[in-house]
Amino acid sequence: MGKREPGATAAGMPDWLPVAVRHYHQHTEAGLTIRQLARGAGCHASTVMRQIRRMEARRDDPLVDAGLRRLGQRDAGRLPPCIDREAARILRRLAEPGAVLAVAEGMEKAVVVRETPEGTSLRTAVLDAALAQALALKEWIACRKSGRVAQYSITGAGRTALARRAEVAPGLGEAAAAFGHAPAREAPRAPRYGPVESPLRALARRRDAQGRPFLSEALVAAGERLREDFELAQLCEAATQDWDRFLTAGTTGGAPRADAVSGPAAARARLATALGELGPGLGDVALRCCCYLEGLETAEKRMGWSARSGKIVLRIAL
Known part of the structure; x- marks a missing residue:
């Protein structure tokens, strides 16, 4: 018996594929009858028929139609096994x-x-x-x-689905958990910021003495790009890389790989370069607030800074 790819079913379809999509594909591509599919699923034939009719109607959606066509490809361009x-x-x-x-x-x-x-x-x-x-x-x-x-x-x-994903990794969030980072001697907590908003967005709503946003859109975009690279870097082979070496206690981390040109490896290289250029203090607050999504008050406490000083340092870093 041959081994199947991780994330793929015995029929060659990804595990995450909804049952309705699976039935539609097996009926239209493999030629299985509705009764055969119903017996295999342990449901009434009318249930499978409704699923197939609904999927046929959904083919008006360009991405759904393209996804179903890609699902039928056996050699190249398959749907991802894990998403x-x-x-x-x-x-x-x-x-x-x-x-x-x-x-x-x-x-x-x-x-x-x-x-x-x-x-x-x-x-x-x-x-x-x-x-x-x-x-x-x-x-x-x-x-x-x-x-x-x-x-x-x-x-x-x-x-x-996003809310359920967030519940899996409380505290600093799934990205920090993937890098093995956790608050020292602290029990996990629910994240202060939900999936819709980051600490940067909350800070951007504040106004300075002249009534202007405390963080401009350009600064927020810079922080979001850093966060984007942080997330992309998890997908590379060195997903267990410890970014904490860029914090004050270990700012002598290694240089990025010279052969990183695209994808997760390039994101890891960009992130390492950015944090290395920022150095102690600036790199600390950027990593904690932009990547780990720590609140400013939490970051200030952990770094031993005075209250309300973190937002100034973060703005300088961005």
Whole structure:
């Protein structure tokens, strides 16, 4: 008996694939009858029939249609076997106010963009089209504008999936947990900031003495890019890398790999370079607030700083 790939079912389909999609594919591609599928699933034939009819109607959605066509490919371009971590990264971006996922027909990449208060568009994430198709098949995103460039927004099911994901790794959040970072001698706590908002967003709403936002959109974007690289870096082989070496107690961390040119390896290199350039103090607050999503008060306490000094240092770092 041959071994199957991790994250794939015995039929060659990903484990995360919804039952309705699985039945539709087996009926239209493999030729299994509705009664055969019902017997295998232990349900009534009318249930499978409704699933298939609904999936046929959903093919009007460009990503759903492309995902179903990709599912039928046996050699190249398959749907990803695992989507959990990457899906959480994209759903977090889509949960932000005004965020949409944009994808053009025939392109192998999609982007998440968000409208800023100034009326400009800020790109917050890039993903493979295959992952976007998976999100649509899971009904975590829905098409809100079709055309040459289709636009998608997060659904209620997507927000629920994101909330469940956040519950798995309390405290500093799943990204910090993946790097083995945890608060010293402290019990896990629920995160202060939910998936919709980061400490940067809360700080950006504050006003300075002249009534201007304490953090400009450019500074917020810089922090979000740092967070994006932090999340992408988890996907590389060295996912257990300890970023704490960039904190004050260990700022002599190694240089980034010279051969990192794209993907997670490049994100890890960019993050290591940025934290290394910031150095002690600035690197501390950037890593804690932008990447670990610690609140300013918590960061100040752990670094022994005076109250309300952290926001000034964070602004300088950004």
